Amino acid sequence: MTIPLRIALIQMNIVSGDTEANFAKLEARLEEAAAIDPKPDLIIFPEMWNTGYALTEINELADPDGLRTKEVIAAFCRKHKINVLAGSIAQKRENSVTNTAHVFNRNGEEVTEYSKIHLFKLMNEHLHLEPGQQLGSFNLEGIPAAVMICYDIRFPELARKLALEGAKILFVPAEWPHPRLHHWRTLLQARAIENQMYVVSCNTVGESGGTSFFGHSMIIDPWGEVLAEAAEEETILVAEIDMALVDEVRGRIPVFADRKPPLYE
Ligand SMILES: O=C(O)CCC(=O)C(=O)O
Numbered sequence: 118m119t120i121p122l123r124i125a126l127i128q129m130n131i132v133s134g135d136t137e138a139n140f141a142k143l144e145a146r147l148e149e150a151a152a153i154d155p156k157p158d159l160i161i162f163p164e165m166w167n168t169g170y171a172l173t174e175i176n177e178l179a180d181p182d183g184l185r186t187k188e189v190i191a192a193f194c195r196k197h198k199i200n201v202l203a204g205s206i207a208q209k210r211e212n213s214v215t216n217t218a219h220v221f222n223r224n225g226e227e228v229t230e231y232s233k234i235h236l237f238k239l240m241n242e243h244l245h246l247e248p249g250q251q252l253g254s255f256n257l258e259g260i261p262a263a264v265m266i267c268y269d270i271r272f273p274e275l276a277r278k279l280a281l282e283g284a285k286i287l288f289v290p291a292e293w294p295h296p297r298l299h300h301w302r303t304l305l306q307a308r309a310i311e312n313q314m315y316v317v318s319c320n321t322v323g324e325s326g327g328t329s330f331f332g333h334s335m336i337i338d339p340w341g342e343v344l345a346e347a348a349e350e351e352t353i354l355v356a357e358i359d360m361a362l363v364d365e366v367r368g369r370i371p372v373f374a375d376r377k378p379p380l381y382e
Pocket residue numbers: 236237240266267268269271292293294297300
C-alpha cells in the first residue's frame with residue numbers, strides 16, 4: 118500500500134503592488150493550512166504572490182535574491198514539517214527581475230528554484246521580466262516532480278520534456294485571468310492526460326488593474342479526472358493523491374513506450 122500525499126492549495130487574492138499585505142495574508146493562510154487535520158504534506162500557492170502584476174514598479178517591489186521569501190517560507194517549513202512549493206515571486210537579480218518559484222522540503226531546505234520560461238506578452242511580462250533558462254524538474258521525498266508557471270502550460274513540449282525527465286506530478290502556480298477559463302481547464306487536463314501524471318494548479322482570485330482572476334485551482338489525476346476544483350473565491354483546497362496511480366495508468370496505456378521520436382522530434 119502506498120501512502121497518499123496530502124496537498125493543500127492556497128487560492129488567494131493578491132493585492133497588486135502591496136508586498137506587505139501579500140506577505141501578511143500568505144503567512145496567515147499558511148498557518149491555517151498547517152492547522153488542517155490531518156496536516157498537509159505539501160502546500161502550494163499562486164504565481165507572483167508577493168507583488169501581483171505591478172509590472173511597471175516591479176524593479177522596486179521585487180524581492181532581492183528572494184531572500185525575504187526564502188527566510189519566511191523556510192522557517193514555516195521547519196516549524197510545521199511541511200513541504201512548500203512557494204508559488205512564484207517577482208525576484209530581483211543583479212540586472213533583471215524574474216518570475217521564480219522556490220521549492221522547500223520539510224526541513225526548510227531549498228530543493229530547487231524555477232523561473233518562468235515563457236513570458237506572457239498579452240500582459241507585457243516580456244517588457245519587465247527576464248525569462249528563465251532552466252527546466253523545473255526536482256525530486257521531493259523520492260517523488261519525481263516538476264514545476265511550470267501559468268502561460269507555460271500552453272507549451273505541451275515543455276510538459277512532455279519534464280515527463281520524459283521523470284516527473285510524475287506537475288505543479289502549476291498561476292495568475293490566469295478571465296475570460297479564458299475554458300483554456301485553463303482544458304490545457305491542464307490535457308497536460309495530465311497526455312503525460313499520465315498528476316497536475317496540481319493553484320490560481321489567483323480577485324481584481325487587479327482591470328483584470329480579474331477566476332481561481333478554479335485544480336488537482337487532476339493521471340486519467341485527467343478532476344479530484345478537486347475551487348470556485349472563484351479565496352479558499353484552501355485539499356486533496357489526497359496516490360502516486361502509484363501514475364505507474365498504473367502508464368502501464369495500462371503505454372504512451373511513453375509507444376512514442377516514435379524519430380518521426381517528430
Ligand atoms: O495563457 C493565458 O491565457 C494566461 C497566461 C497568463 O496569464 C500568465 O502567464 O500570466
